[in-house]
Amino acid sequence: MPDAKDASAAKPAARVIKKYPNRRLYDTCTSTYITLDQVRQLVMAHEDFVVRDAKTGEDLTRSILLQIILEEEAAGAPILTEAVLANIIRFYGHAMQGFMGAYLEKNIQAFTEMQAKLTEQAKNLSPEMWTQFMNLQSPMLTGVMGNYVEQSQKALAQIQKQTEQMLGAFGLKR
Template sequence: MLDEAKPLLIKRYASRRLYNTETSDYVTLEDIAGFIRAGREVKIVDLKSGDDLTRSYLLQIIAEHESRGESVLPLGVLTDLVRSYTGSAQSVVPDFLAMSFEMLRSGQSKIVENMTVMNPMSQMPGFKAMREQQAAFFKAMTGGWTAPPDTSPDPSEAAPSEPQSREELDAIRAQLSEMQEMLSKLNK
């Protein structure tokens, strides 16, 4: 069994091919994105120099998704990120982004905890469907970063894995827009 506690080591050869050291095969950027969506940490290093290339490859994955029209980051957020590389905002922005994503993950966990079987609302008609919609929303919001703990009494009640209705995506965009506004205020 693979040790998912430590990062998956990917080695980049001089030919720029990426090699998964656990499975002894070559992988693509899309494969790496899949590992991350599944909750796995990755570390990409240059075989010859030993340099850590993880940040560069993660940015490349994001850029590829954005260029294919899978936009998660509104133009204003991207603009603010570029602006943050100069001046005093450079020191604040990484902490702000890290805290924002941590709050998102934490909020997800707390809401799921409140939606346990012990909740009196769980006996109400339609509760199961509402819980599945919430799980789908959390998955859409986090892009698969972390799966909410399974609080279902039996596996047949697990949330569907392919949610993302138009309303859920609109809610995500609204929340990202709010984050953009907060980031803009920090830059002023």
């Protein structure tokens, strides 16, 4: 049975990027300064990395990822509508805040897996065949996504109900 040392040795350490006070990012793996777009490319390549403040060592990875999202949202067709952003903001400080992150993470993971399966099944299709496939499958995909959204809404409602019951058991009401 492998011990904890073997498990940690098998997994390579995350790439460390240092953020300096002048807002420059230094990739310790390549010993070069990199841009935010290059950090985005690391994300797209599924590279493990951590961004640390060069002085304090504080983990800044989340703030850098949020900055990338902000730039992507401002650059073109945004993924997050104003309504979605407003609803996310409303969950901060709410009893459901802890559940919301896990809920979003699981749903995005499920969507990513569904996308990967679809991509794998369609990789041998020519652009013309792909267009034809999508035209034929559009109603089916719309139905699948509708069912997915409906199931997600039911799961969230169930979580909310359980949270309210738990709070009620402790004499706390919303």
